[in-house]
Amino acid sequence: MTGRAHLLVTGCGFHVACIDSPGHGDRPRTAHDEQEIAAMLAARAAGEPEGPVAVRYNAHLAEGAVPEWQATLDALHRCTPGLRLRLRGWIRAAQLRLLGRLFIPASGE
Numbered sequence: 001m002t003g004r005a006h007l008l009v010t011g012c013g014f015h016v017a018c019i020d021s022p023g024h025g026d027r028p029r030t031a032h033d034e035q036e037i038a039a040m041l042a043a044r045a046a047g048e049p050e051g052p053v054a055v056r057y058n059a060h061l062a063e064g065a066v067p068e069w070q071a072t073l074d075a076l077h078r079c080t081p082g083l084r085l086r087l088r089g090w091i092r093a094a095q096l097r098l099l100g101r102l103f104i105p106a107s108g109e
Contacts, residue, residue: 001025015080017072022064032060 002025005016020026023033036057043050076083 017076019065019068019072021061022068023061033057036060 001018001020005018008014008016023029029037036053039053040050040057043053
């Protein structure tokens with residue numbers, strides 16, 4: 001992520017905010033992260049599908065990432081009103097949940 005961010009800044013003049021997802025990059029992994037990663041590796045080694053574990057784990061990661069991304073987007077909008085944003089990252093579940101919070105009103109609103 002940071003390599004692509006650097007290219008976008010130096011090569012294209014974009015402004016970039018790069019946030020590692022929980023348990024990724026320099027961020028410490030929890031016991032839950034380690035268990036899910038071990039389950040994916042075990043499934044791979046056994047020739048079984050990793051998808052069910054990956055979906056479950058990504059949903060868990062999204063739960064932690066969305067509040068962080070929301071706070072970051074809010075801060076960016078306060079600093080630069082009218083800022084146009086594009087989300088990029090591998091936790092698509094987090095992006096979809098975040099977009100839902102931004103554009104889909106809660107019931108009764």
